[in-house]
Amino acid sequence: MTKSPVTVTVTGAAGQIGYALLFRIASGALLGPDTPVKLNMLEIPQGVKAAEGTAMELNDCAFPLLQEINIFDDPNQAFEGANVGLLVGARPRTKGMERADLLAANGGIFGPQGKAINDHAADDIRVLVVGNPANTNALIAASAAPDVPASRFTAMMRLDHNRAIAQLAEKVGAPVADIKKMAVWGNHSADQYPDVSYATVAGKPAADLVDAAWLDEYFVPTVAKRGAAIIEARGASSAASAANAAIDHVYNWVNGTPEGDWVTAGVASDGSYGVPEGLVFGFPCTSNGGEWEIVQGLEISDATRAGIERNIKALEEERDAVRELGVL
Ligand code: NAD
Numbered sequence: 523m524t525k526s527p528v529t530v531t532v533t534g535a536a537g538q539i540g541y542a543l544l545f546r547i548a549s550g551a552l553l554g555p556d557t558p559v560k561l562n563m564l565e566i567p568q569g570v571k572a573a574e575g576t577a578m579e580l581n582d583c584a585f586p587l588l589q590e591i592n593i594f595d596d597p598n599q600a601f602e603g604a605n606v607g608l609l610v611g612a613r614p615r616t617k618g619m620e621r622a623d624l625l626a627a628n629g630g631i632f633g634p635q636g637k638a639i640n641d642h643a644a645d646d647i648r649v650l651v652v653g654n655p656a657n658t659n660a661l662i663a664a665s666a667a668p669d670v671p672a673s674r675f676t677a678m679m680r681l682d683h684n685r686a687i688a689q690l691a692e693k694v695g696a697p698v699a700d701i702k703k704m705a706v707w708g709n710h711s712a713d714q715y716p717d718v719s720y721a722t723v724a725g726k727p728a729a730d731l732v733d734a735a736w737l738d739e740y741f742v743p744t745v746a747k748r749g750a751a752i753i754e755a756r757g758a759s760s761a762a763s764a765a766n767a768a769i770d771h772v773y774n775w776v777n778g779t780p781e782g783d784w785v786t787a788g789v790a791s792d793g794s795y796g797v798p799e800g801l802v803f804g805f806p807c808t809s810n811g812g813e814w815e816i817v818q819g820l821e822i823s824d825a826t827r828a829g830i831e832r833n834i835k836a837l838e839e840e841r842d843a844v845r846e847l848g849v850l
């Protein structure tokens with residue numbers, strides 16, 4: 523039986539991730555093959571014309587699940603009745619731009635969008651922030667939405683998770699489907715700590731199949747710096763893989779994670795593993811098909827502890843910087 527339509531709002535809809543994302547949402551990959559979708563595309567005024575072109579193409583696909591397309595340059599309208607918000611549009615760092623300027627510019631985007639979500643979105647709104655710095659932008663949006671539970675604001679760590687799985691699979695010569703229980707702790711930045719401590723390959727501990735030198739000298743830096751390597755190679759940041767990770771994150775959030783596995787999601791800390799409450803942090807998580815739950819009771823090695831601490835420091839610094847700027 524067909525379900526009720528779900529309203530999905532995508533910001534930065536005319537950008538390169540938007541272009542890779544919208545068609546998959548409309549095809550049913552985000553929510554499942556029985557869920558009709560109403561798409562709200564948000565752009566800045568200069569992006570509206572290009573968004574209209576994308577909307578024409580979406581129409582031309584004749585997707586059976588796509589019920590409506592609306593384009594806005596006002597967040598209050600774009601988030602009206604939204605059930606899912608994909609916050610992709612962000613201010614990119616440009617040459618010579620200081621970190622504080624970047625944080626302030628993004629505060630000016632994610633604060634008002636958080637408020638628009640607070641005031642206009644549906645009660646079951648679920649938000650994934652993709653635009654960088656994703657974890658801190660999610661914190662800003664959540665703080666501007668006091669009536670929405672903080673657990674509904676998440677940041678994208680799934681691309682890092684998928685990258686980590688791909689690197690391990692290639693190293694051990696196994697299909698990616700054989701790899702379970704990967705984790706990437708912390709921030710979507712070069713500080714992140716990709717961690718194979720609990721990972722298995724066809725049921726065998728991954729740590730028995732790779733040596734410590736490969737992990738320290740290749741795996742961790744390759745995964746953590748993959749975004750920069752793609753920018754270097756492509757001349758633009760990752761787009762299709764980022765869109766794919768956004769689809770994976772929301773699909774698992776809404777439909778649940780597979781039995782016997784978990785995924786990495788950037789969620790508001792509840793104090794687990796010593797991460798200060800409220801920081802939006804990459805944790806191994808399961809979903810019961812509605813809410814993320816941080817996997818509890820994992821044994822933390824010295825290396826993992828150091829990785830977690832490095833990320834706490836980095837995210838506290840970002841949080842304190844936006845507080846000083848009056849954005850939080
Ligand atoms: P892009 O520059 O191609 O597109 C961004 C779009 O956002 C543009 O069309 C722009 O007009 C729009 N925009 C800017 N401000 C907006 C606002 N206030 N409201 C609505 N739209 C707005 O960028 P992209 O390649 O699509 O990347 C988008 C973001 O995603 C960047 O911040 C990028 O760094 C980030 N990203 C994150 C991950 C991750 O894993 N978390 C991975 C890849 C990229």
Ligand code: LMR
Nearest residue numbers: 654748749750752759760
């Ligand atoms: C990525 O991880 O590919 C992006 O976050 C890189 C970037 O800076 O946009």
